[in-house]
Amino acid sequence: MKPFVKRRVKKLRQSEYSEMKEVTVIFCALCLALQAVAQGPVPPNLIRLTDVTEKSGISFKHNSGGSGQAYIVEGVTAGMATFDYNNDGLIDIFFLNGRSLKGSTPNPQLRNALYRNDGNLSFTDVTVEAGLVDSGYGLGVVAADYDGDGDIDLYLNNFGPNVLYRNNGDRTFTDVTLEAGVANGNKVGAGCSFFDADGDGDLDLFVGNYIDFTYENHVEILREGKRYSAGPQYYRPVPDTFYRNEGNGKFVDATEQSNIGSIAGPSMGLVSADFDDDGDMDVFVCNDGEPNYLWINDGKGRFEESGLLMGVALDFDGHENANMGVDIGDYDQDGLVDLFTTNYQAEMPVMRRNLGGGVFEDSTAKCRIPNSLFPHVTWGTGFVDFDHDGDLDIYVACGHFDPVELVDDSTSQKVRNVLLENIGRKYRDVTNTSGESMAIVESSRGACFDDLDNDGDVDVVVLNANARANIVRNDTVSPHSWCQIELRQPGPNSQAIGAKVFVKYNKQQQRFDTTAGRGYQSHFGTRISVGIPSQIQNATATVHWPDGSQQQFELRLNTLNKLERQR
């Protein structure tokens, strides 16, 4: 989050005091070149997203714990997670929350919240009985089976010490932070990710760190009598942390050994995947106002930062955007994993198309990410095929952290979220025609995408800053088919985090990567959801398991496919 005071300056034409530039008249047939773009017929948008928060039993209301000081952490809280904590086949919801910050009245009611999915989009708050009563200030979260016992554990990246909750398998969790050795000091957290970095089969842990903010070095910004948040450029960035899983419930801080500690950036959302397709897991880290990092793994858990060379550090014009959230997906169905990042106001979210060979291009304009997103601060995001037509649409959560409308009329603190429909490697803004939930005006942060009612399509959960969360049901009536895929394998990485799944039908294919930690400092999508065009009767999935071995499966359409690895 950059503050409003650091904004790209418009290049306006002035007179004698501007940098004088010789204007030369040229007589080219511009009008011919400017003829309207011929566009073919575009099918109507089918996506319908309905807000069902009232009936869901979810009353969670986020609170940043602010006292009017506009501490930098207030603006960036928080991410969230959707995962099946009790292995009942229904995806549950975990919301991070803020805590009372210095100067505010202590409020013991502020806590994170785990909502158990009871089916039919009905939820029950089970936070206390599950033992998830951490008192930290929540910023990022990731869910994965780090100990290989078959249930999903939870790691919280806080402002303050972090927490690892081991899932006991009986609907309760135990705080094992100290014995696991992953508290990560007393830092300002960000995104985090579990993945097997060194190829030993278990899940290591990458922890994003933001900046060195403390109450003592808080930068106060007063403007017309109001306080605004200072951006990360007023603080020192902190290197991220890398923990190697020792396989015995303990982790070792391998930040230096892995080379992750060699540089520092103000990290926010991050995601791990095999970006160069060399068979190991790399990490993409959004940096807030600095070039993004792409940590390329040598296969043994040592990383080299290659963001600039691979074309993902800056936007097309060389700007260091304030990168917030990120998701991965094969939006152009070329079998390569692409990246979509969200940004600050007056910055376009950026689509980074993977060209193969370790090179990405900024394809934001090429795939027509609409300029309607340009004025807003954007956060949570996800590649989701909402209408099952076989390509990935994009959801973008929006909203400023300050009442920016008082000093800038191009955006507001609370705005609508945006939905982009993939119409053949290009996107169109379908926010206005996708149901009443898209009319909600809030300042959103984390967003998660999973099938909450097991009806085959992907629903949405949005965490709104200092407001009630939204549960959004996907009511799209689609002529197309779908299938869902859950991977299971023996050994410590039971969910096969890091696997690549190539779904093939006719001559087409879609690629999906299993990952733990994505979006805006959030976690979702361990269950893969695939849209299959209506005319397709048969589809297969080729799974590239994390160790590189491959297996092919026939997929059953319109149901959940649990694909078990055969030894």
Add this chain to the structure above:
Amino acid sequence: MEAEAFRVAEVLMSKRPNDPKAIHVAALCNSQLHKTTEAQKLWLKCIDLSPKTETFYLNVAANALYRGETELALDTLQKAIANGLESADITHHIGLALSKLGEDEKAVEVLKKAVQKQPTLAGHWMLLGQSELKLNRLEDAKTSLNKAVGLGVHNRAVYLALLNTSARLGDKVAANVYREKIEESGDQSVSDGREHFRANSERDAKRVLVTVLGEASVVYRDVNMLESAEHTALRLLALEPNNYGTCVFLSELYRSRDMPAEELAARQRMLEINPSELVNHLQAARIWSDAGNPKRCEAAIKVVTTLAPERALGYAAMAEFLVSQGLFKRAEWYAEQALERERSPGGLKLLETIRKASGQEAEAK
């Protein structure tokens, strides 16, 4: 400072409510302070009042691009063309808008025509190279981007485009060279956040006020409201004592109003800012001469001869000055010195004049 900028713009608008140049200043102020809706409205009014002024179209387009309204930007630029305004700036903005809309084929078409007509348009070459890169025309992109660099473009965007082009061409060595150039340009260290913020906000606010004052002073001068022009420019100079352009503006303003003492003060400030600028010393000499102070005039010209002993300029000026004082013997020596440095018809004519005036007819011939 922001409030002062608004006040300056409002006062100007109240004095010149239907003057597009005055409205332009208010639009500029609003735009820079992120009141982009009001800025848009004001610039559209400027276009209504003065449909042949290119600046207003360009600013509507730039403002629209800032608001993410790329289609509006393009539409406005098309209107400019429909009004007979075709320029390099307009084609650059059209290329930019087309590129942002993903219409890179069309952007390339527009930009190629522009650089064919005017091959020194560095910004156009860069944008052309970027569009070619987007179209994966890598060799073309490399050529265009290198043209831009050759014409003086040395920014992150051009080096990033060259890095991406090299990486896609498999030239890792070149890619690494460009990577280093980009990394060199991004070194920002935070010493103290609060101090950093204070400096940033003061700088931003000052930038806006300076822009508005500068623009307003030009409008006041153009409509002959010279007191206002002077005071507005002086306020700017108080904020930025080293603003050379403002000193030039004031010195010319004073000269046009026959205010030699004030002009001299402005000229002397120019000399303090840029002591090696020969023309300023000569202008100061002129003012001293006009003010009846030949000794100061001569001293000012001597500075020129010492600052640029190899050039004829100072010697010739001194010769002319000495002629005006009737000091022909000394004038002859300076004229000869000038001719030794640069043999020109003007110099010979001056020497001839001097020798004739001092009775040396034969030598004059």
